[in-house]
């Protein structure tokens with residue numbers, strides 16, 4: 001991992017944030033940055049200037065811009081949080097990077113592997129921090145599970161299962177179903193269990209996929225399973241139209257872990273070790289959601305890093321590689337994916 005210091009680390013003053021896009025998730029991040037230690041909201045930009053101004057007013061942000069150019073040339077913005085819908089992430093990240101801004105980019109960081117790599121390469125050569133907003137990877141509870149599995153507390157990991165299902169009412173104009181707006185269960189929901197499976201077991205040696213697509217052509221129900229080189233098996237399901245609680249289990253040669261709560265919002269876990277009593281050890285975790293990813297981003301900026309050791313570029317690319325292979329198997333193609341990025 002490249003951790004070369006190529007910019008002046010941000011120390012002794014707040015990280016000054018600009019928000020690119022003012023949609024649903026931007027509200028949550030605005031609240032989080034305000035609540036964070038060391039983050040300061042200085043500007044927000046949206047396609048519609050009145051919406052940007054309203055957002056700024058609601059969140060007490062001093063400046064708002066119509067369109068994104070003003071944000072890019074705002075000399076007081078250190079870092080940009082990009083929360084547009086998926087097809088715009090890569091190009092907007094490249095524009096921010098070219099303007100010398102650090103970027104926190106909503107998941108998925110791009111639509112394709114090629115575009116994910118383009119953002120990674122641009123950030124490295126411009127010497128700025130780029131991180132996918134894969135917030136679950138930064139949760140203390142998830143970090144604890146990963147550490148315990150790596151320490152061998154359940155022996156050799158043998159299998160992982162997780163499902164993430166959210167019953168969105170079918171609407172061909174909703175971003176979950178509109179292929180032109182990055183629609184698809186895999187990139188939106190599947191990214192969470194795929195990330196966790198990849199973290200705990202590793203990359204596929206063999207990958208199998210089943211799934212269906214909505215009338216718009218966007219995948220709406222996908223099951224994938226893979227085997228790693230070491231013989232561990234991951235089974236992951238995502239569904240944008242189904243009900244059901246998530247059940248995340250990691251099984252090993254000497255025990256197993258059951259994670260309680262949704263795969264993207266774990267509340268606690270129970271670790272069962274062979275020979276222990278049947279109830280196992282219950283471990284609760286703090287649940288401050290997005291605060292942990294913002295803290296991690298701030299920490300990287302204080303240390304002058306180009307990528308987060310918690311959400312390294314290699315993992316972002318690897319996880320996109322898994323999702324892209326699955327998508328290809330299902331015949332799901334985004335209209336933008338063959339177009340060159342405008343940089």
Ligand SMILES: NC(=O)c1ccc[n+]([C@@H]2O[C@H](COP(=O)([O-])OP(=O)(O)OC[C@H]3O[C@@H](n4cnc5c(N)ncnc54)[C@H](OP(=O)(O)O)[C@@H]3O)[C@@H](O)[C@H]2O)c1
Nearest residue numbers: 021022023024025026046047083084085086106107108175
């Ligand atoms: N981390 C999480 O827990 C989490 C949760 C939900 C979503 N997300 C991710 O965050 C991103 C945004 O999700 P959201 O629910 O906030 O979406 P949203 O409210 O539907 O849209 C977000 C913004 O994207 C831009 N946008 C939407 N449709 C567009 C179009 N057709 N053309 C150009 N720009 C368009 C708009 O920017 P302007 O404001 O400039 O008009 C809009 O405000 C997605 O990539 C999603 O995967 C993450």
